[in-house]
Amino acid sequence: MKLSVLITSLLITTAFSVKAQTKSKVAVQKSSIDSVLNQVLKDQHIAGFAVAIVKGDQVIYSKGFGYRDLENKKPVTPNTLFAIGSSSKAFTSSLVGLLEKDGKLKLDDKATSLLPQLSFYNAEMNNQITVRDLMAHRTGLSRYDLSWFLFNTANRDSIIKRVKYMKPTSGVRERWYYNNFMFLAQGMIVERLSGKTWEQNIKEKFFDPLEMTRSNTDIETFKNDSDAALPYTVVNGNEIKKIDYYNINGMGPAGSINSSVNDMANWLKVWISGGYFKGKEILPTNYIREAASSQMVMDAGLPNKHNDVFLSNYGLGWMIGSYRGHYSVEHGGNINGFSANVAFYPSDKLGIVVLTNQSVSKVPDIITSAIADIMFDLKPVDWNGEAKAETEKANKANKELKKATIISNTNPSHPLKDYVGSFENEAYGIIKVTLENNALRTILGEEKILLKHMHYDVFDPKSVDKNGVVDTAQSNLMFNFSSGVDGKISGIGIFLDGSEKPVMFDFKPEVKKLEAKILENLVGEYMLGKTPAKVYLKGDVLYVSVPGQPEYETVVVDEKTFELKALEGYSIKFEGPSGKKATSMLLVQPNGTFKATRKN
Structure with missing residues (x-):
């Protein structure tokens, strides 16, 4: 009897001890995370960010750092809305996965047969490219991002028609090339087969059942929210500058979701659990396994600076890697003024989401890696210090970067009025050049542009803000006007999307009607x-x-x-x-x- 009481007492004591040790470990982890994240906020010249960590079906950490509105010192909270950019892609591909579950398509169906508006550069591509190819970025088409970014429209049919004029960089499935248009195509396939908009599908299939009550896909709803982050960028190395929101509505399926870390934590729970949220199936487990598995090699993915970080593959809307002995699945996101990273480690039942209000920021990756080190009890790598050193090196290189040589004492070959008109490239869009106050002007995206004469028929596009102030920085998108055999201005050559040759925009005569x-x-x-x-x-x-x-x-x-x-x-x-x-x-x-x- 006494022995039984003694054993029971020991078991209770041990249980309390284990529980106390677990609480103590969690407290130490949270303290370490707070310390690292505060240092990141200090070192990375960022207005603000928010972080959530999911372990199993529990949110074990959720916190905001810095400011969503820097000027008015309004702090970031775990409910602050950020644009998540391309972290939206897993949502779009998941809608396709649900259509497969319902028997409305197969991932290996021909894409053009499901979306009549979609046509590729040649018959071979039309016949070969499948829905899975769209999902895994293996169509052979490179980015063409400036086509939608500078020539945006809410008309998705109009945007998708540009794909027909995009020359492939490689054969189908030969190489991995990131292309946002392929995720627009997936969204349009969902719209066609469901009879509802992509936005409606996202809300009904994910936002509502996952209790993502703060999330939306509309820029106006986002901007008018009382706890929305303002967009910022860094200029001159360390100056935080507020910029305008970008309306990505036309290309919405590729990246227009706005969310908070608390909401995104529920999305991560689905992927960690194999497709479930609070006991209800959100996504089929077999789709989760396919989407989080390698479908295409991105690049060699060999260990580089860190021997235990390697593998670079792509799944279905996710990037696959090996992080210091742990299988990792993640996807970043970037859109004007915002950067994001959503990651999970299937074998460890761990998920991390980091959202920031800064353009092209390293902060989401820094924080994700730093938190993973702490949660996995690994010897920490100074990811923040490495990024800080790389940024300082880049800033120094930018200062030393030579500006393009300007040939002095040259003039345009024509009177400025002769450069006025519309210039079109069918894979991109139309550039309309006007003459105002004896200066050539245009609009790229939503930006007003002054074309400042550089030399001969080359003009440097300068951004003009709402107050009429002209940006003095030299652009890398020089406008080189060309003439035809009749001497008239016939086109504009611009180096876009890293092209080796200038992309030509041909003069488009104004269509006149006669009686x-x-x-x-x-x-x-x-x-x-x-x-x-x-x-x-x-x-x-x-x-x-x-x-x-x-x-x-x-x-x-x-x-x-x-x-x-x-x-x-x-x-x-x-x-x-x-x-x-x-x-x-x-x-x-x-x-x-x-x-x-x-x-x-």
């Missing part, structure tokens, strides 16, 4: 020597044809002058009394002007 009666007076057969030239209408468009040649569509210049759309430097000009049938037609070509008289 039917004016056009009818030009219709007829004209004789160029013994060769007949027919002029006729298709709808309200004038066409010209000569035997042995294709028909030529024309573009209106004025009531008497028309350019041949397919032939640069070629035009026709009609002669005759105003208001009556034309008596002759001049064919203007680079090698001369030839007259054809009316036959009938």
Whole structure:
């Protein structure tokens, strides 16, 4: 009897001891995390950030640091909203996973068969590329990010049509190239097969059942929230500067979710548990396993500076790696003024989310790695110190970076008015150049731009803020205007998305409409020597044809002058009394002007 009491007493004492040790360990971990994060806030020149840590189905740490509004000293809280950028991608791919569960598609279905609006550069790509290829960034298409970033529109059909003009960098599944358009395509497939918008699907399938009550996909809702972070960037090495929000609505499925760390903790619980939240299935376990497993090699992924950090693969909306002996699944996010990282370690039942209000910040990665070291009882790496040293080195290099050489005493080859007009690249969009106060101007994205003459026909685009102040920093997007054989401005060459050659934007003549009666007076057969030239209408468009040649569509210049759309430097000009049938037609070509008289 006494022995039984003694054993029971020992068990109770041991249980209390283990529990006390666990509480003590957690307290030490939290203290260590607080210390590291406060140091990061001090060293990384960041307005603010928030962090949440999930262990199993419990949030064991949730805290804000710094300010969501630096000027007014409004602090970040665990409920503060941040844009999570590309950390949204796992949500979009998960919607596709749910469609597969419902039998509405298979991941290896041909993408173009599910989305008629989607067409690739050639028939081979159209026939080969599957939904899984879209999800794993293995289509062979490089980023083309400035296509949507500088030429944004809320019209998703309009944006996805640009894919047809994007030249592949490699064959399908040969190399990994990140491409946001492929996640737009997934979102549009979801819309088509569900009959609801991507935004509605995200709310109904994830936000509502996961009790993510703070989260949204709308920029106006985000901006008007009483606990929303303002967007910032760092300039001149250490100066924190407030910038404008960016509306990514058109490309929403690739990165328009706004959330808090408390809400994102519930999303992490789903992935840690194998698809469940509070006992209810949110995602199929088999989809979780596929999405968090390697589908494509990103790069070699060999150990570099740190021997225990390696592997660089991509799953379905997630990046896969090995972090110091622990299988890691994560995805970052960047959009103007915000950076994020959402990570989980399946074998350890651990999840970490870090959200910041700073552009292209290293802070989410620093914090994720530092917290992982503490939670895994690893010898800590000074990730913060390494990042600080790298930033200082980069800042020094930027100061020493030579500006592009300006050739003095040169002038534009044309009067400024000749550079005015619209210039189009079908994979990107339209640049409209205007002349205001004797200066060329345009708009890129939502930014007003002053085109400052650099030399010859090269202009340096300068951002102009709301107060009319011009940014003095030299751009890397020089506008190089080119001329055609007729001497007229014919296009703009710009180095975009790291291209080795300039991306050409061709001059797009303004479409003018003429009254039917004016056009009818030009219709007829004209004789160029013994060769007949027919002029006729298709709808309200004038066409010209000569035997042995294709028909030529024309573009209106004025009531008497028309350019041949397919032939640069070629035009026709009609002669005759105003208001009556034309008596002759001049064919203007680079090698001369030839007259054809009316036959009938």
